[in-house]
Amino acid sequence: MKKIEHIGIAVRDIEQSNALFAKIFGEPAYKTEKVESENVSTSFFKVGENKIELLQATNPDSAIAKFIEKKGEGIHHIAFDVEDIYGEMKRLKSEGFILLSEEPKRGADNKLICFLHPKGTNGVLIELCQEIR
Numbered sequence: 001m002k003k004i005e006h007i008g009i010a011v012r013d014i015e016q017s018n019a020l021f022a023k024i025f026g027e028p029a030y031k032t033e034k035v036e037s038e039n040v041s042t043s044f045f046k047v048g049e050n051k052i053e054l055l056q057a058t059n060p061d062s063a064i065a066k067f068i069e070k071k072g073e074g075i076h077h078i079a080f081d082v083e084d085i086y087g088e089m090k091r092l093k094s095e096g097f098i099l100l101s102e103e104p105k106r107g108a109d110n111k112l113i114c115f116l117h118p119k120g121t122n123g124v125l126i127e128l129c130q131e132i133r
């Protein structure tokens with residue numbers, strides 16, 4: 001793995017949270033994107049070399065809606081940048097981690113993504129992501 005690609009934060013109201021985080025960082029989101037396949041609206045902030053993703057559910061079946069219902073708003077996942085997502089998925093699967101999809105999915109911000117189940121990772125939802133080249 002190369003580095004933390006972004007940290008995802010689950011929010012109830014992305015418009016309000018965009019304004020809140022713009023105040024914290026002193027800069028607005030550089031990108032907003034709906035990811036239909038994940039039932040989320042997202043926005044991305046740059047903080048130096050780092051990125052923060054805000055996520056709001058677009059329907060009650062969304063992972064974000066369930067997360068907020070159970071745990072409230074807050075840090076939802078940590079995403080790691082990988083060079084070869086297929087290779088990393090194979091490696092982690094062989095180490096016994098539970099992958100939440102057999103194939104990478106298309107995520108926000110031009111990425112192929114795959115999650116590891118938090119049950120096997122000390123309660124942290126980990127996302128692998130690889131830039132689509």
Ligand code: CMX
Pocket residue numbers: 008035038040042055063064066067070075076077100107108115117118119123124125
């Ligand atoms: N971080 C840590 N733990 C989490 C979690 C999260 N983000 N989301 C759920 N959990 C916990 C649940 O609280 C539950 O814990 P308990 O058993 O102790 O109650 C446990 O994981 C399993 O929960 P579950 O009921 O079996 O499954 P859920 O329906 O809550 O789904 C998960 C959990 C991780 C499988 C699901 O959220 C998922 O598939 N996530 C991957 C996709 C995703 O998160 N998409 C949104 C982001 C997309 C993007 O970044 O673009």
